[in-house]
Amino acid sequence: MAVAAVRRLLRPTSSAALSSAGRLLSSTASPPPNRSPNTNSPVSFDWSDDDESPAEPPPTSPAKNPAPPPPYEPFSKNPAAADPVDPTNLQEIFHRMRTGGLTDYAIKMFDGLSKDGLTHEALALFSVIRDKGAMPDVVAHTAVLEAYAAAGPARWRDAVRTYNRMLSGGVAPNAYTMAVLVKGLAAGDRCAEARKYLLEMLDRGMRPNVETCLAAFEAHVRMDKVEEGKALLEMMKKKGFTLDEEAVRGGTVKRGHVFRAVMNMLFGKPS
Structure with missing residues (x-):
C-alpha cells in the first residue's frame, strides 16, 4: 500500500x-512579493543590480507543452535524473x-x-x-x-x-538546498563561504549529512586551513551537532593524506 x-x-x-x-x-x-515557500509564482533571476552579472542568465520563456518525463520508479537503481x-x-x-x-x-x-x-x-x-x-x-x-x-x-x-x-x-x-550550496562552495575551495552556510544549516534547525560535512572539512584540508576547520568543528559542537566517527569513516575514501588529515581534525586520530 x-x-x-x-x-x-x-x-x-x-x-x-x-x-x-x-x-x-x-x-x-519587479521583485516578487512575500509569500509562502510552497507557492508557485514568478521568480526573478536578474542580477543587474549586483556588482557582477553572470554571463548566462536563466532562460526567459517556458516551452510550450513540453513532453513529461517517464514515471519515476522509487526503487530503481538508475539515477533519478541524468x-x-x-x-x-x-x-x-x-x-x-x-x-x-x-x-x-x-x-x-x-x-x-x-x-x-x-x-x-x-x-x-x-x-x-x-x-x-x-x-x-x-x-x-x-x-x-x-x-x-x-x-x-x-x-x-x-x-x-x-x-x-x-x-x-x-x-x-530546505536541507537539500543548503547541502547543494555547501558542497558546491566546498568543491570550489571557498572555505569561508562553506563554513558560513554549514553553520546556517544548524541555525535553521537542519542537520547536515556526513557527505555535506566532509565536503567542507576536506576543503579546509586541501587549502591548508586546518585550524579554521577545527574552529568550525567547535562551533558546530556548541550548536549541539556532533559527527559520528563510524559514519565519517564510511563516507570518505579511506586512504591518502586528506583522509588522515580529516580524521585527525575531527577525532584527533590520523587513521
Whole structure:
C-alpha cells in the first residue's frame, strides 16, 4: 500500500504544470512579493543590480507543452535524473530546465531529503505538485543554484546570489538546498563561504549529512586551513551537532593524506 501510494504521488506532472514551472525561471521587472515557500509564482533571476552579472542568465520563456518525463520508479537503481554531460554549459542546462520542466530536479530533491530521513518534508514537497499542479518555488531556485554550483569554482558567486535572491523572495530553503550550496562552495575551495552556510544549516534547525560535512572539512584540508576547520568543528559542537566517527569513516575514501588529515581534525586520530 505504501509503495503504491508513493508511486502515485511521484507520477509526472501535467504539461500545464511543467509549463507553469518553467515560468519560475523567467526574469521579471519587479521583485516578487512575500509569500509562502510552497507557492508557485514568478521568480526573478536578474542580477543587474549586483556588482557582477553572470554571463548566462536563466532562460526567459517556458516551452510550450513540453513532453513529461517517464514515471519515476522509487526503487530503481538508475539515477533519478541524468547529470549534464558538461556541467559548465549553463546555456544547455537552462534550456533543459525550460523545455523539459523541473520534474527531474524535484525528484532529485525528493531522493536527497528521503535519504537523510526527511521523509515528511519530501512527501510535503510532492503534495504541492499533486494537489496544486504547481512546482514549488524551492525546486526552481535550487535547480538554478545547483547548476551554478556544478559549473565550477568561477560560478560560486552566482550560486550565492541565487540563494540570496531565494531568501529575499520569501522562499525558504530546505536541507537539500543548503547541502547543494555547501558542497558546491566546498568543491570550489571557498572555505569561508562553506563554513558560513554549514553553520546556517544548524541555525535553521537542519542537520547536515556526513557527505555535506566532509565536503567542507576536506576543503579546509586541501587549502591548508586546518585550524579554521577545527574552529568550525567547535562551533558546530556548541550548536549541539556532533559527527559520528563510524559514519565519517564510511563516507570518505579511506586512504591518502586528506583522509588522515580529516580524521585527525575531527577525532584527533590520523587513521
